[in-house]
Amino acid sequence: MTDQPEPWEPGSGPVAAGSGDLRRYAPATERNRDAILGVLREELPSSGLVLEVASGSGEHAIHFAAALPDLDWQPSDPDPAALASIEAWRQEAGLANLRAPIRLDAAAPWPVDRADAILCINMVHISPWIATLGLLRGAGACLPPEGLLYLYGPYLRDDVEIAPSNLAFHASLKARDPQWGLRRVEDVIAAADAQGLRFDRLVEMPANNLSLLFRRRD
Template sequence: MTEGPEPWEPGSGPFAAGSIDPRRYAPATERNRDAILAILREELPTSGVVLEVASGSGEHAIHFAAAFPDLDWQPSDSDPAALASIAAWREEAGFANLRPPIRLDATAPWPMEQADAILCINMVHISPWSATLGLLRGAGACLPPGGLLYLYGPYLRDDVATAPGNLAFDASLKARDPQWGLRRVEEVIAAAEAQELGFDRLVEMPANNLSLLFRRKD
């Protein structure tokens, strides 16, 4: 049996046989969480509810809930094992502003009707395009005017050469599932506009990742 959180990447499947710790450990979280946090400090409201879609291991929710004690953090995921990991990390942290995780499938009706901001980190490329469309549809319905939708991950751009590492990553994702793969920024923006989500700005991030920021139109 293994003790302690297991290394895990989104989409990698269940825990190893014999694991007794429900917590997941996503190595990418430690590499990107502070760069993401720097942007969120500029963009999030001072109070309200922040919904994280596809929270995965739950480590981002822990990190951000600690950084923003005046915001209520609502983690979610569609994977039962991820929900167990989030719950375990949450219990260990004991933060009053971190809510129990909820099951949320981006392609299905959402269990929440309102959120003041929505985050989605590293889901768009490790899911079918229908999940991105569901995310945008749900965000358009839940956010108030001016509410933030924040997306993070690797993307393709029409006018920018794609890094070789991202091209290789895209090929590996499609080999695992033909419905996965890096999405074009321009296609995401167009789909967001159809849900009354206006494109705010793009921020280049470390390791050839991007932050895409959208605001719910008035």
């Protein structure tokens, strides 16, 4: 598997059949992965298990596992096609610290009960609010004291004017599914607090995206 697979966007449905290549290729991953990695290098523990919720194509997991070999990486997704893509990328990469993907629906009971850190990239806006609530509930149950929950994506903020591109994106998401859409940072913080997660900080990211960092309270 050396050729680049057809481009695919999260929330866009399955990849067109034809080549037999199970890998998904999300162009946004190449644009944001190094900026995200820069934040993760500062915030993740030096060792331990990192659970990625909603891994999508699996490309982030490959990139982060290769860059941070002292951490064990557990990708997950509820979509069988995504799990197949993650596994195909994993087999190609051959990384010893990257585990086989597991099926995990953020809104349902989780098949894992502990993780030293949890990542979730570009899920919150492309899923019903119940998925975000499940993510926060699961993180509150799995993380150790001061364990990191890292969220990345576009958000709305009460004190910041929404960028025109994000406004158009929000409208397009709502048109595709009324349960989707950009979430208010303030709503996510309040919901996280109810699950024992302390808001740590916000990091401005390229292309009007944000990193939201939470820590499990003692």
